[in-house]
Amino acid sequence: MKFSRTSRSNGAGSPDVTGFYDDDSGSIQYLVSDPDTRKAALIDVVLSFNPESAATNTDSVDKILRFADHAGLEIDWILDTHPHADHLMASSLLKDRLKKPNGIGEKILEIADLWRDYYNLPDAFDPKADFDHLFSDGDTFEIGSLPVRVMLSPGHTLGSITYIVGDDAAFVHDTFMQPDVGTARADFPGGTAADLYESLQSLLELPDNTRLFVGHDYGTDYRKQPNWESTVAEQRKHNLHIGGGTAKDDYIKQREARDKTLALPDRMLHVLQMNLCAGQLPDPEDDGNRYLKIPMNRF
Template identity: 40%
Template sequence: MKAPSPDVEAFFDPATNTVSYIVIDSRTRHCAVIDSVLDYEPNAARTGYESAQRLVDRIRERELTVDWLLETHAHADHLSAAPWLQSRLGGQLAIGEHIKTVQSVFGEIFNAGPEFARDGSQFDRLFADGAEYRIGDIPARALHTPGHTPACMSHLIGDALFVGDTLFMPDYGTARCDFPGGDARTLYRSIQTIFTLPDETRMFLCHDYLPAGRTSYHWQTTVGEQRRRNIHVREGISEEEFVTRRQARDAELGMPRLILPAVQVNMRAGHLPPEESNGTCYLKIPLNVF
C-alpha cells in the first residue's frame, strides 16, 4: 500500500541556516511543527520571535490544528521556539527518550544544579525507537538515528522522512560527530538503517550550508538520491572509510556559533534557565571545555 503523502511547508532561517517545517494532513487540517527557531542575537543576548511568528501566521492562515511540536534532537546551532509556539498553538512537545543522556552530560558541563531535571520531564512525550503516533489521520513513526548526538530521532510521516542533522544534501554530506556523546561509527549505522527505506521516500533536512559550487539553498531530497550520491556515505563507502573521513573532517571544525546558548536552552525543551533573584535569566559560559 502506498504511504500517504503529507503536505510539507518549509521555513528557512538564514541566520542559522535552519529549516523548520509544518507537516500537514490536508484532509483533517491537523499538523506538526518540526525544529522551530527562536531568534537570538548573541552580541546583545536578546531573543526574538520573528522566525517563530511566521509559523504561527501560516498555521492560523490555513486554520490548522497543531498535534505535535517535534524536536529531532537538542540542537547546538539554534535555540528552539517550541514552548513559545505551544503557548499560542497547543500541541504536544516531543523528543527522543535519549534526551535524558544529553541532559545528564550537559547538565554537568553547565553545572545546572539539582533543580535541573535530567529525566526528560520538560517534554510532554519522549519517543522510544519505533514509537508510532499520528498527525491527523497520517501514521508516523519515530526512528532513533544517533551518531550526531545520542538523542537524534528521525520522523517518518507518511512518505516523508525528517532526519534533523543526520544527513545534509548529498553534495554536503553528513552531520559532525564530535559533540559529547556523538560517534561516527554509530552515525554510519544509523544512516544504513535510513537507507533501507524505499528510494522514493521524500527526505527533508534541518540545514543547508550552501557548499562551494552551489548558488541556491536546498533541503529536500530522497532516500535513493542520498544512497547513490551522498559524498560521505553513498553506496560503496565502507564503515571504516566513513569513520576515518568523518573524524578527520570533525577535527578541522570549530564549534557552532550558538552552541553555548543553544544547548543550555534546548536541553530544557526550549525554556530559558530559571530567573534569578533580580528577575533576569542568565546563560553560563564554561571556559576551556569545548
C-alpha cells in the first residue's frame, strides 16, 4: 500500500475520512469516522491477491486496522459498494476478526444470478448468508451520531450503491473518477452506460460542497500522484466526460466507445466468485487446498 491521506471533518455532521491506496488495483479503501463518538466504518477494503500465484495476504487489512486502533476508533460497520471485479474484498475476513456486521446492496442477489451462469455453478453464492445487511435504495443507518443514507447508483454494475455519510461525504465507488479522468467503465455484465449516466446525474444533485470519494484512481500523464477526493461542484464543472452538461446520448456514445478498448481486469474471473461470497475463499478440498473455477472463452 503506497500511502494514505485523511480528509478532516468540516464540523458538526461531517465525518473524518481516511483513504488508503492499494497499489495493485488502484483501489481506494476508506475508513470513515464520527469525530464526536469515535465510531467508524470500513468501506471497500481489499484482501491482497496475486493472480499469478493465486496467493492472498492481509497486509492491507492489517495496516488499516492498525491505523484505526492508533486513532482510537471503534469500527462498527464493514461495508462494500458492489461486488468488485478488480480486487478481492476483505468483508468476510473483517467480519470474522471484528465481530461486526457487513453490508452491501441488495441487488447483489441479481448479480449472483448472472454469475452462476458464467461459472456454471447453479448452486453457488448465497449473499443472504454471507452479508448481514443487504441495503435497499433509501435505507438509513448510523455511524456513531452520523446518519448514513444508501443510494442505488447502478451502471458500473446493476447493484452498485453509494453511502452518503453525514452532511458532506459520499462514497461514490465506480461512478465518477477524478474530474481530469472522467467516469468509470460500464461494460461488465449487468452494467450499462445509460444507467451510469442517470446515476451520475443523481449524484450531481447532492449539495455542491459534498465531498465525493471515488473507488479508483491511477494518476494521469500530468498528475502522477493518485487522488480520490473532489466535490460535486468540481465534478459538475470539470469532469472530463460530463462536465458542463454533456447530453445523455453523447455520453453513452463516448462511454461505450471507450469501454470497447478496455481489457478485463486481470483479477475479475478469480475474485468475483469469492466476492459474491463476501470475499470468502473456496472451501478446502480433500487435499486441504482451495481451488477456483475459471470460465474459458466466455469474454
